[in-house]
Amino acid sequence: MSEEDHDVEKRRGFLRQLVGAGSALPLAPGLAGTVIADMAVAVAEPAAAETAVQPQAASPVAGYICFGPEEAAFVEALVNIMCPADEFTPNGVDCGLATFIDRQLGGDFGRGAKRYSRGPWLAGKPQHGLQLPLTPEQHFKAGLAAANKASVAKYGKGFDEIAPADANQFLTDVAAGKFEDPRLSLALWFNELVYPLFTQACFADPIYGGNADKVFWKMIGYPGLPATNAVNMIQYRGKPVPQAKDPKSIVDFS
Amino acid sequence: MQKLPKKTVVIVGGGLTAGLAARQLTAKNVEVLVLERGGSHAGSAAATLPGQRDELRWDSHQGLVQDWSIETYTLRHNGNETALPARWMEAFLPGEGLGGAGNHWNGHTWRWSEYDPQIRTRYETRYGKQAIPKDVSLQDWGTTYAELRPYHELFEKLFGLSGKAGNINGVIQPGGNPFEAPRDGDYPQKPLEITESGLVFKATAEKLGYKPFPTPAANSFGAYVNPDGQKLAACQYCGHCERFICEANAKATPQVLLYPMLAERKGFEVRLRCHVLGLIYDEGGKRVTGVRYVDLLNGQEYEQPADVVILGAFTMMNTKLLLTSRIGKPYDPLTQTGVVGKNFCYQASSNMSLFMKDRWFNPFMGAGSAQLCIDEFNNDNFDHAGLGFLGGASISAAVYGSRPIKTRRLPPGTPRWGTEWKRANAEWYAHSMGLNAAGSCYPHRDNYLDLDPTYTDAYGQPLVRMNFDWRGNELAMSKFVTEKMNGIAKAAGADIVGPANPLKAPFDIRVYNTTHITGGTVMGADPATSVVSPRLQHWDAQNLFVVGASVFAHNAGYNPTGPLAAMALRLGDDVASYVDRPRDL
Numbered sequence: 001m002s003e004e005d006h007d008v009e010k011r012r013g014f015l016r017q018l019v020g021a022g023s024a025l026p027l028a029p030g031l032a033g034t035v036i037a038d039m040a041v042a043v044a045e046p047a048a049a050e051t052a053v054q055p056q057a058a059s060p061v062a063g064y065i066c067f068g069p070e071e072a073a074f075v076e077a078l079v080n081i082m083c084p085a086d087e088f089t090p091n092g093v094d095c096g097l098a099t100f101i102d103r104q105l106g107g108d109f110g111r112g113a114k115r116y117s118r119g120p121w122l123a124g125k126p127q128h129g130l131q132l133p134l135t136p137e138q139h140f141k142a143g144l145a146a147a148n149k150a151s152v153a154k155y156g157k158g159f160d161e162i163a164p165a166d167a168n169q170f171l172t173d174v175a176a177g178k179f180e181d182p183r184l185s186l187a188l189w190f191n192e193l194v195y196p197l198f199t200q201a202c203f204a205d206p207i208y209g210g211n212a213d214k215v216f217w218k219m220i221g222y223p224g225l226p227a228t229n230a231v232n233m234i235q236y237r238g239k240p241v242p243q244a245k246d247p248k249s250i251v252d253f254s
Numbered sequence: 255m256q257k258l259p260k261k262t263v264v265i266v267g268g269g270l271t272a273g274l275a276a277r278q279l280t281a282k283n284v285e286v287l288v289l290e291r292g293g294s295h296a297g298s299a300a301a302t303l304p305g306q307r308d309e310l311r312w313d314s315h316q317g318l319v320q321d322w323s324i325e326t327y328t329l330r331h332n333g334n335e336t337a338l339p340a341r342w343m344e345a346f347l348p349g350e351g352l353g354g355a356g357n358h359w360n361g362h363t364w365r366w367s368e369y370d371p372q373i374r375t376r377y378e379t380r381y382g383k384q385a386i387p388k389d390v391s392l393q394d395w396g397t398t399y400a401e402l403r404p405y406h407e408l409f410e411k412l413f414g415l416s417g418k419a420g421n422i423n424g425v426i427q428p429g430g431n432p433f434e435a436p437r438d439g440d441y442p443q444k445p446l447e448i449t450e451s452g453l454v455f456k457a458t459a460e461k462l463g464y465k466p467f468p469t470p471a472a473n474s475f476g477a478y479v480n481p482d483g484q485k486l487a488a489c490q491y492c493g494h495c496e497r498f499i500c501e502a503n504a505k506a507t508p509q510v511l512l513y514p515m516l517a518e519r520k521g522f523e524v525r526l527r528c529h530v531l532g533l534i535y536d537e538g539g540k541r542v543t544g545v546r547y548v549d550l551l552n553g554q555e556y557e558q559p560a561d562v563v564i565l566g567a568f569t570m571m572n573t574k575l576l577l578t579s580r581i582g583k584p585y586d587p588l589t590q591t592g593v594v595g596k597n598f599c600y601q602a603s604s605n606m607s608l609f610m611k612d613r614w615f616n617p618f619m620g621a622g623s624a625q626l627c628i629d630e631f632n633n634d635n636f637d638h639a640g641l642g643f644l645g646g647a648s649i650s651a652a653v654y655g656s657r658p659i660k661t662r663r664l665p666p667g668t669p670r671w672g673t674e675w676k677r678a679n680a681e682w683y684a685h686s687m688g689l690n691a692a693g694s695c696y697p698h699r700d701n702y703l704d705l706d707p708t709y710t711d712a713y714g715q716p717l718v719r720m721n722f723d724w725r726g727n728e729l730a731m732s733k734f735v736t737e738k739m740n741g742i743a744k745a746a747g748a749d750i751v752g753p754a755n756p757l758k759a760p761f762d763i764r765v766y767n768t769t770h771i772t773g774g775t776v777m778g779a780d781p782a783t784s785v786v787s788p789r790l791q792h793w794d795a796q797n798l799f800v801v802g803a804s805v806f807a808h809n810a811g812y813n814p815t816g817p818l819a820a821m822a823l824r825l826g827d828d829v830a831s832y833v834d835r836p837r838d839l
Contacts, residue, residue, distance in 0.1 A: 082671035088680060109315065116326040116341045118709060124338040127762040128329060131338055168672065175670070192764075196314075198671065203658040204310040219676060220683035222618055222658045225307050227492035228502075229619040238450045238614050244684070253304035 066106035077160035100201035100210030110137030143189030150179040217247040261287040264560035267567030269354020271822035273512030278826025285521040291529040292351030301499040309657040325711040331723040346769040348568040353509035360496040360622030361472035364812035368435040371395040391697040396779035396788030405820035413506035414478040417441035417470035433629040443475040451687035452626040455651035464628040471623030472506035493655020495622030533579040572804040573774030595703035597773035599809035602693035602728040607663040607752035620653030632811040643730035647693030694811040724759040732757035772806040789839035
């Protein structure tokens, strides 16, 4: 296995998670052959799979509610590029970032809750904010398809299959507006939809599925809850706050 | 449409101004009905632990803010453009639900400069008749600080402000704001604890010869009982103030200090989930007879008759109801005639970041008004001769809580993702602080509100159209003050100083600025240039009153709450007197 292949394999954590989920797995047709074989094994031996895979606090509920397999592969590649495993955190998938984005797009946010959606629809200035009849979920998926197309045009492969360095450059170029699809602005898609979801996935309370094990809060030293700091304000003014090393989330107080 | 039994006073909007006016009215046994479009947040996840500490829900997703799918605003920067609706508004955040924006405010509570209500006179006296450019429609308010002063005193006691007096009866007090309008005495409570970044700011500002002081705060320093016997608990510096409800009852809000008390008073009623559609106007009789509203609990429309109607909704809604009900002449920028919608102003802000490796700023420990400030470059506190602009800004170092989705300061040049992005977050989150310039915004002939010709709200009514941009005066002011802020930043001994970017046009709805939009129904002594009288009585409907920042004829470099609260209290007294003896006040 070449290094590149290995990386692709790593980024396909989505499929491995499906396997790991074992008994809860809905059998989706059309997945890549090797994985179907793995799945068959997993399904054939549910007891073994259940005993082998311990539930992880880091990823409370595996699986996706609004991504199809190819969309999941794209998003997993995306979050693993934007959040590679390093001395600070595990990779994006293991941090729950893809899960977070999936849940957001599959819920109120994805359906455009609280967004004004009456026409007419006209092109505005960037300062008017996005002027799209699409819901955020639809927008996310349309942009994803357009980005994948741009990736195929440039690299001959979909985004989840290109080498990490290329993928990183690709995202940089998308953000800078270098791959404008004639029907859809990829720069706006990335900067105003994908990027905010990414930072929310990292830093929102883990109850939403991202920031697994409060890993990003630990990274920056954000103590989370309960944040009753009347004493800390004085005791730790200008000094490190002990609670920042062991953050607590809504989950810990529920 | 069913006609309901008449009420003496009906107030549109259940926020801060309604609560304060109702306090005065019900104390004199005047019957009051408040119509609020939202529900009550009391006891909800928004107001209790642990749900209260949810940045995604209450901040990113604007859980306490107006539902833009129901009603938003359109924007055009100039008259030759087509306005487009904000599909999702970030720039300012009107509240929804009992308490209004008073639920999620930060608590900065200023008295404005003593000369603010005479701003035009002030500038013309100091710099000559030519000093105010033709297209800057500054005008006097028809009232004075002296008239409002007793109500400032009362409001500050009711809301238990924490602060340091700077001017007691004309005697300048060390440690306070030397530019402060004269006060009767100290603030009801001591100032909030100073943050580490406040210490840096204070030392630097003093080194430069400025007079730093703590911003007057409606975050309670300690346990406090107000003159009504209503209680505040001590602030916990939890960092979830602005955009959140304080679960500790340490932020002074209408929901903590006013509505529970009013609920016990005879003749007081709040009707939640009632969306007011319009006023019923008797143009010939120059009065209103009541309001029309939809009861969201059953979808039915009702007529609510009233002896007196008070508009106490958010700035935009006060203006909208006058426009849709055709009360008063709409402003026309071409002829500069008409009044409804004119002098729409905002707040001209800029900010920057400082990075200091060896200082632990712990930015998650903060409060809405945990802020050190200087006022040397605000308003007309400095000589504007030859500067080419009017107005100014306060410069401050604030710690609101740096919740991590939104507020992580990163040095310039940091990549937007990847390991180096993480490294910068890890290195600088606890070791960075911000400076902010919160500036005035003076009226401009082309900045105004009207009704959008195309877009409608969920009730089928036109949206309010913002005709607004940052004009030359504000851009020049921001450039000047941002450079002063940069001077402080450079003197602070930081390892890295972020860019000092002044305000830029065009106005951008995607970025939070402040919720301090003002004007549209301005007060004044001249009916030709104002919607309401100096006593907030509508010139074209004697029993209609308007209160809130919508009556401000300009916006100063201060938050609007102090004056609008003082005016709401005064209005309560005025309307009680009016109910006794209806007349031009």
